[in-house]
Amino acid sequence: MQKEDDNNIAKIKVLNKILNVPGVTRVAIINRNDSIINYSTSPEIDNENLWQLINDSFRSSEIIGAELFWGYLNQCLLEFETNKVLMATIGDKILAVVTEGNAVIGNVRYSMNKAIETLIRLL
Amino acid sequence: MKNEIKDVLKKIYRAVNGVICVFLIDADGIPMSFYGNSQLPVEDLGAILKVCYSSYFVVGIDLDQQIENIITEYTKIKIYQTGVGEYELIIFTNRDVNFSLLHLVATRSKKILIKLLECPENYHHTLKLKEELKIPFASQIEAILDKFL
Numbered sequence: 001m002q003k004e005d006d007n008n009i010a011k012i013k014v015l016n017k018i019l020n021v022p023g024v025t026r027v028a029i030i031n032r033n034d035s036i037i038n039y040s041t042s043p044e045i046d047n048e049n050l051w052q053l054i055n056d057s058f059r060s061s062e063i064i065g066a067e068l069f070w071g072y073l074n075q076c077l078l079e080f081e082t083n084k085v086l087m088a089t090i091g092d093k094i095l096a097v098v099t100e101g102n103a104v105i106g107n108v109r110y111s112m113n114k115a116i117e118t119l120i121r122l123l
Numbered sequence: 124m125k126n127e128i129k130d131v132l133k134k135i136y137r138a139v140n141g142v143i144c145v146f147l148i149d150a151d152g153i154p155m156s157f158y159g160n161s162q163l164p165v166e167d168l169g170a171i172l173k174v175c176y177s178s179y180f181v182v183g184i185d186l187d188q189q190i191e192n193i194i195t196e197y198t199k200i201k202i203y204q205t206g207v208g209e210y211e212l213i214i215f216t217n218r219d220v221n222f223s224l225l226h227l228v229a230t231r232s233k234k235i236l237i238k239l240l241e242c243p244e245n246y247h248h249t250l251k252l253k254e255e256l257k258i259p260f261a262s263q264i265e266a267i268l269d270k271f272l
Contacts, residue, residue: 050185057178061195064171068163071198078179080188098186 011122014115021111023103025083029119030055030094054096058087077105088112090119127239131232132158138228141220143200147236148173150209159215172213176204192229194222207233208242 015027030051062073078085082101086108087094095116099108132145136158144159152173154165161168176193183190193204196218203214203225212233216225236242 050182053178053182053185057175057182060178061175064175065195065197068171070200073195073197075196077192077194077196078182078190079192079194080183080186080190083186083188085182085186 007122011119014118014122018097018108018111018115021103021108023099023101024097024108025100026050026096026098028096029090029123030096032059032092032094050098051096054085054087055094058094058096062089075109084108086112088116090116091123093123095119128156128236129158131235131239132156135214135228135232139216139220139225141217142225143215143217145212145214147207148211148213155210161215168213172202172204173211176206176211192226203229205229205233207236208240210236210240210242212236 011029015029018024018027026047028047028051032055058073058076061076065071065073073089075089076087078087084099084103084105086097086099086105089095095112097108097112099105128147132147135145136142142159144157144161144165146157146159146165146169147155148169149155152170154169157165175195176190179193180190190206193202195202195204199218201216201218201220201222203216203222205212212229214225214229216222
């Protein structure tokens with residue numbers, strides 16, 4: 001039990017590191033199989049619907065890639081008018097990051113890649 | 124006009140090293156113009172990627188914004204999708220392509236294609252409104268559920 005709690009705290013710390021990158025507004029680890037959101041650290045915004053949509057969309061891209069032998073889906077970047085959504089695979093889960101217009105994507109990607117290394121160990 | 128569109132696609136193909144194929148599809152996912160090499164039929168690719176684009180479009184509705192570009196990175200290839208009015212420009216590339224250069228070339232080509240295809244500027248806005256009308260409000264959902272429960 002104690003070990004599980006420590007693990008959860010470590011995960012939140014990793015997510016908070018991404019959230020501290022300028023321009024990042026929402027971060028979450030989404031469980032792909034049953035769409036359960038493991039962790040999300042963000043301001044008081046109703047994110048559940050968004051994470052579900054991201055999960056479903058990412059899953060559809062992943063299935064297409066597997067069916068057409070394009071390989072494993074590593075990352076996906078969605079560019080909207082101002083916001084950007086970055087998604088990356090961590091084992092059977094998805095790391096999703098939502099940014100505002102002023103975010104430097106290279107910086108966000110760097111912090112995501114760093115976080116993925118740690119999260120793979122924790123998950 | 125078809126040749127002009129093909130010229131734009133050819134320019135993208137030649138400008139960036141690592142591009143496998145470039146094509147333009149319409150609102151139904153049917154290819155309008157194609158340049159490059161593809162092992163799969165372009166009609167199939169167009170239909171599949173249109174579905175992907177539509178699903179990411181819904182994420183945009185939730186964020187209250189229209190989608191501009193989708194960049195998908197697989198282990199073998201990368202796919203760049205961008206909306207051109209009601210049409211969509213799709214670029215297939217190798218894994219090691221210079222993506223910033225591709226982004227620049229695609230953005231410039233998109234502007235040319237918008238002029239060529241005479242796309243309405245507010246197309247995505249009308250599309251968004253149409254999609255929103257399909258989604259019932261919470262109160263409507265409750266009213267529907269009340270009939271059955």
